[in-house]
Amino acid sequence: MRSSITFKLFLAILATCIVVALAMGMAVRYSFDSGFDDYIRERENQRLDSLAQALAVDYAEAGGWGFLAGSGDRWGRSLRLSRYGRPGGEHEHERDRDGGPPPGPPLRVTLLDADGGWLAGPRVRPGAELMRHPVxxxxxxxxxLLSPAPMPMVVNDEIDRRxxxxxxxxxxxxxxxxxxLAALVSxxxxxxxxxxxxxxxLATRRLADGDFDIRVRVGAPDELGRLARDFNRLAHxxxxxxxxxxxLMADVSHELRTPLAVLRGEIEALQDGLRVPDEAALASLAHEIGRLNRLVDDLHELSLADAGALDYRMQPLDLSALAARALDAVRERYARAGLALDQDIEPGLRLSGDERRLEQLLANLLENSLRYTDSPGRVRLRLGRRDGRIVLELADTAPAVAPDQLPRLFDRLYRVESSRSRLHGGxxxxxxxxRSIVQAHGGGISAAPSDLGGLAIRVEWPPAEARAADAAGGADSLRATDEE
Structure with missing residues (x-):
């Protein structure tokens, strides 16, 4: 329990609340004490003022301070009147029965004349802190009138103390x-x-155990809500x-099984004497071995791309000339297959890229159209600049690809079984x-229906400035020591 986040968070919130409560209590206490001292001092001033008014009346009636010298009771009477009101007033009932002041601490007031001579009250000690009030x-x-100044936090009145x-x-x-309350709230x-x-x-533990279908409920749009959404995207x-x-494993096993089964059948037929080891039999074996070799090479190429170990040596090159050479290399094969090959290439288009990989890109695209375009047919390659971007588009005639299958054309081992099937040998x-080569060059590749009735593959590269910056910053990271 002590190591749980709940307990730690509880202690953190509780400690914060306790500190705040104690600080507020001390602040309130300090404020009360300061205000209470001011209250005592103000009340003392009011008493002195009341006494000064009573003495002023007596002084005016007697024409001087002589009334104090004749009778000491006049001083006590003035003290009583100053504290509890004049005779007959609303506080008259608070006096004692014998006319003296009610129980409680008496006023420690000293009366001096105008010249500072003592008249009544206790004698003043030298150096004492006094409150002075004129009559x-x-x-x-x-x-x-002199009265001892109230000491801070010292209360003499019983009511005040209570x-x-x-x-x-x-x-x-x-x-x-x-x-x-802080403990409960915490x-x-x-x-x-x-x-x-x-x-x-809990969902992370289930995800670690292999339950990739687990999802968590997304609550408020805060940090935890964003974390829940990120977790759901990760699980997806x-x-x-x-x-x-x-x-992939199923497709690879299927792809390997087909040529292996053919090879096994051919070899068993040769062993059993059902076939003569002539040129046709050897050609059939060589064809199946070639299919296996191409499949293994392609899988190796993709594994290197996934690991970031493909060898890319970026340098400025003429993409227009590269595309023209790629077309010349397949033109004769297209003619034998009954396909017309059109081209619309803008000259002088330069790109920072790996020449060998871009040749492989063009060869794969042209090979794809050659294999999966019905004869007689037509294939068109366009290369030009649009909105500052270099765009390459390869379009062919029927058969077409259903729109819902277009996004999956770049998945591994995916084929449109109805027309572009394994019968074509890919x-x-x-x-x-x-797709891997295009992404390594900072571009994008997509598939769409062709205006010729078949499939159109579109490749785009960013503007020259962005390509130059990407090449300068990331060329070294794309290089690898593996050589094919």
Whole structure:
């Protein structure tokens, strides 16, 4: 449990909430203490002001401070009036029965005359911190009231002390309840936030066990939602790759089985004396061995392309001249097959690429059209520049390819069985090799219906500036030490 993400996330959120609650509690406590000290000082000033007003009235009536010298009770009376109101007022009932002040700490107030001479109250100690309040009669100061300044966090009044204690208890009770609430919220958040993570963890284990059909529910469009979508794409890609691998193995085994079965039958016939080892029998054996050799070579070529080990030596070359030579090489074979070969090649088109691989690309495309175009027929090769891109298009006449089968033409060992079948002798890997070569040169290849009634293969390369930048940055990474 301690090593789980839920527990760690719970502790992290809880610790953060506790720190915040304690900080808020201390801030509230500091604010209360500061405000309470100001409240005590303000109340003391109000008491001194009330006493100063009472003494000013007595001073005006007596014409001086002589009323204090005749009777000490006048000073106590002034103190009572300043704290609880004048006789007959709304606070009169708060006095003691004998006329004295009610129980509680008395005011420690000293009265000085205008010259600083002592008149009443306790004597002032030298150096004591005092609050000074003037006694004003008709706009002039006739005396001074001195009171000890309230000490911070020191409360003398019992009611104030009880209020302060209640506030302190309330503060820490609130902090404790906040911590408990934080613990509950942290636990809920830790569990809720990790629900998608647990789903992803379970799905990952099943994916690692080979269940490529597993998918996770995509929740909110946040980081976890994007992670779930990426996981689903990964599972889909793995499922597709597993399916393609099974199909590839089945197709390869089928392709190998056919020439091997023919070879075995031919050899057994020769061994049993059913066939004479003449030129025709040897030619048949050589033909099947050639099919096997081409299939193995094509598979080896694709395996090198998948591993990034194909040897590409990029250099500037004349693509127009390269296409013309490729057409000249197959023109006689096209004529024997009853196919007309048209060309529309823009001269001087230059490309940074590997000459040997581009020759292989053109040869494979032309071989594909030669094998799968009915006679009499027509094949047209166009090469030119469109919107700054170099475009090569090879179109042929019937038979056509169904639109839903066009995207799969570049898959390995895929054939359109109805017309472009194994009877034509291909391995089904030529277009897959073409796609690998085109992609290595930074281009794209696609298939579409031809305006001649058959199939059109379209190859596009990016503008010259982009090709030059790609060639300069990635030529070394495309080279390999393997040589065919």
């Amino acid at each position: 004003t009669v008709e706009g002039r100061s006739v005396g001074w 209020f302060q204690a209640r506030q302190l208890r309330a503060t820490w009770v609130i902090v404790g309840l906040s911590v408990l 636990l809920l958040l830790a569990r809720l936030l990790l629900v998608p993570v647990r789903r992803l963890a 890609s793995l499922a597709r790759n597993a399916r393609l691998r099974r199909e 391995s089904g890997l030529g277009l897959a090799i073409c």
